[in-house]
Amino acid sequence: MQFKDITGHQEVKNHLLNSVKTNRVSHAQLFLGPEGSGSLALAVAYAQYVNCENKKDNDSCGECSSCHKYERLIHPDLHFSYPFYPSKETAVAIDVLQEWRTALQKNPYLGLNYWRDQLDAGNKQANIPIKEVHDIIKKLSLKAFEAEYKVLIMWLPEYLDKEGNALLKLIEEPPAKTLFLLVAENQERILNTIISRTQLVKINKIGHDDMKNYLVDKHQIENSTANEIAFIADGNIQEALNLLAYQEHNSSFTTFVEWMRYIVTDRGSEIMKISDENLSKLGRENQKSFLLYAINMIRQIMLIQQGLRSLVFLKEEELNFVEKFSELYQFEQLTEAINLLEKTHYGIERNGNPKILFLDLSLQLVLLFKYQTFPKGTQYI
Structure with a gap:
């Protein structure tokens, strides 16, 4: 080498x-x-x-x-x-x-x-x-x-x-x-x-541009996709490779949007179904990749809320979703959502039961987005 x-x-x-x-x-x-x-x-x-x-x-x-x-x-x-x-x-x-x-x-x-x-x-x-x-x-x-x-x-x-x-x-x-x-x-x-x-x-983590160039040069993926994966992986090429493999075999955006739709409308039976039949059967590495993707999407929403659009690396369909979602919830709610996603990611790493972890995560997000209030007031769907 x-x-x-x-x-x-x-x-x-x-x-x-x-x-x-x-x-x-x-x-x-x-x-x-x-x-x-x-x-x-x-x-x-x-x-x-x-x-x-x-x-x-x-x-x-x-x-x-x-x-x-x-x-x-x-x-x-x-x-x-x-x-x-x-x-x-x-x-x-x-x-x-x-x-x-x-x-x-x-x-x-x-x-x-x-x-x-x-x-x-x-x-x-x-x-x-x-x-x-x-x-x-x-x-x-x-x-x-x-x-x-x-x-x-x-x-x-x-x-x-x-x-x-x-x-x-x-x-x-x-x-x-x-x-x-x-x-x-x-x-x-x-x-x-x-x-x-x-x-x-x-040795520090790999920079965003170096990561993006690595993905484009070594794996021949589109610049926009490389930008997105590099942002999510945050300097970890092993995680970038996991995300790349996950995106090649799964539609993370479609799954994420469907999951979030059930959560923000508090549809209990659909939440249980997607947690049991979809998310819990992805396999541990794919489950971790999905959670990282979800964390990234929430972070992108927060960036748009803060007027930092130049730091958003998303395709058009994803960008449209993020822009609409950014108008519905407060910064504090989104911050807590990321904390919940990260705790679930840690639980998956520790070989926790994925059915229990994803169902618990979903229900906590329902409470957060639909019922939890903050001092400045919250806009709900």
């Missing part, structure tokens, strides 16, 4: 390139960035550049033996560790290495739920167990096979728990030419003893 293949983050790329050019490669680095930001892809591209046999000024050559092996993720001195779902057949990460390589090559912006789906893990809890920690220590105690650096890329060290303390001595005093790259999303969940032994590489 080369830097040129990764969307955005030019400042981070320059920092990583300069660390190699000036021979200031820290042996333990923490790539900290939100899901879908490309932090894992940057770590792989950095490792490839470090071991490239014919480095260019701004990237690895992509042609040497080392680069070819890195592109296929099969370099003998490149090791990965990641959360997985231990079982009798799967004791350490290498037991699902082929699945990992396939997933990462297909989607370098992958999130944990995407990785879970590749393993068909059901409701199992992911972690990095103590056997995996011992396997890491064993692998890194060996000499490098052919590269200058042995590299371990650990994705989501948040899942190490206290077992990670067994790695402290190795991280603090590693064998010569050993490079630890930890790729994390939530600093608060990482052991402080590990954070204190690493150099931080902060």
Whole structure:
């Protein structure tokens, strides 16, 4: 994987390139960035550049033996560790290495739920167990096979728990030419003893324009659709890919309008039917994508209410709906609607019962839009 293949983050790329050019490669680095930001892809591209046999000024050559092996993720001195779902057949990460390589090559912006789906893990809890920690220590105690650096890329060290303390001595005093790259999303969940032994590489979410260009260039979608998805995904390419897949197979706008019509007219039987027969059967990722779409639509309504039409990225049909809806409700009601949608999204992420969650959400929205009042008064349908 080369830097040129990764969307955005030019400042981070320059920092990583300069660390190699000036021979200031820290042996333990923490790539900290939100899901879908490309932090894992940057770590792989950095490792490839470090071991490239014919480095260019701004990237690895992509042609040497080392680069070819890195592109296929099969370099003998490149090791990965990641959360997985231990079982009798799967004791350490290498037991699902082929699945990992396939997933990462297909989607370098992958999130944990995407990785879970590749393993068909059901409701199992992911972690990095103590056997995996011992396997890491064993692998890194060996000499490098052919590269200058042995590299371990650990994705989501948040899942190490206290077992990670067994790695402290190795991280603090590693064998010569050993490079630890930890790729994390939530600093608060990482052991402080590990954070204190690493150099931080902060990675921000991807900007709107970079996201839009990625969707247009890589997925050949229309500019207006790319604008809309980029706005909803808010810097998370994994979420953008989820939304793109959802829109390819579903009419989110039609479903949203039908659902809202039942809610604002308080049609109980139809609400129960659409919650039970439509929304609850979408599948978890599609349910999350639908809720994000709904959140975006409410936000667009709020933008129009505030006179910020230039920030609204919608097709004509959606724009007409948003304009009409913006005249009916107060800003405070819309804000509370977003809070309810976000709570339901969190419940879906936590494997809550979708029938109960969507029915409860619908009924709370009925109360909010039809009966709840605010100090300035409210206009109702």
